[in-house]
């Protein structure tokens with residue numbers, strides 16, 4: 402049997418999903434064995450893989466979050482484009498079978514799809530229906546605008562809730578998707594899709610207003626910052642926080658481990674902003690195939706990706722986790738099965754991301770994005786702790802972030 406090493410960052414309920422996929426694929430044929438290994442957070446697994454690549458022992462498949470996409474695309478010698486892998490494996494591969502909002506993100510400017518869309522997500526609004534009832538709020542009516550979020554949070558606080566509202570992935574939810582949702586850019590040149598000359602555009606009056614609003618909510622105890630990355634997710638699942646903006650894939654975790662009535666709403670917006678709400682942007686991760694492996698191994702990887710793309714497998718993944726359907730067939734199968742009607746809220750991510758696409762809905766694809774996000778985290782933490790105003794922090798984030806973008810542009814100019 403040919404062994405295929407797969408490094409990933411799926412913990413908890415999502416880790417079980419990944420292990421099940423490997424088990425089912427392994428049982429479906431005799432030639433290949435996919436071995437999944439949890440390598441820590443998205444940041445950690447990417448760092449580990451770069452080190453392993455340099456040492457000559459990279460895994461065959463690496464799950465990389467959307468933030469690492471431009472960096473992976475630029476690492477030409479380290480990766481093997483997914484289209485080539487499929488061709489070599491003799492597996493039919495039609496990039497047109499994938500949902501455009503998803504495939505577009507992983508497609509290089511020359512039109513080649515470089516990585517395999519595996520677990521794409523988008524931010525949605527999660528809320529605890531039991532907490533809503535206890536606070537005298539209508540559990541079937543999640544707030545849809547930011548003023549409504551603030552007033553719901555005030556009621557939850559008055560009812561004794563210590564954490565009325567929180568959010569994961571500050572940059573992704575409150576600046577990247579926030580921008581697309583309000584039909585403005587996060588960065589110039591179409592959020593990086595128009596070239597390496599892209600520069601951050603997050604210090605406009607609208608962005609300042611939103612971060613100021615969150616800072617005021619934080620002062621009043623209505624918004625509680627729970628840390629970087631997806632740290633806030635666990636505080637929603639445990640019931641500590643009553644409302645949370647986070648990945649649509651929090652669904653898999655809450656339905657498994659949450660002990661309360663669970664509701665999903667659309668991302669809140671400012672109703673006076675023309676064009677809002679538009680669409681949100683892609684998150685989650687894709688699977689990259691590393692270079693320098695044996696032909697037999699690439700064949701196995703191709704077979705595995707073909708297995709993951711089967712309509713029934715991709716549809717089951719979407720329905721189990723809350724990640725988006727990555728193929729059109731998986732979406733249609735889910736729609737026809739009545740899943741969205743039976744499970745209200747599960748279609749929110751699909752509506753926000755897939756049904757309506759604009760120029761800005763491709764997402765945000767920047768070089769050195771990992772560093773840019775860290776800078777944004779640092780600057781926003783300065784706001785929540787009261788050390789900086791929203792304007793000061795956003796101006797600093799733009800300046801420091803742009804230095805990273807310039808550095809990437811210089812290094813990849815050729």
Ligand SMILES: O=P(O)(O)OC[C@H](O)CO
Pocket residue numbers: 443466467468520521522523570573631648649650683684685686
């Ligand atoms: O929790 P995920 O997998 O949906 O990923 C969320 C963000 O996109 C990470 O950058």
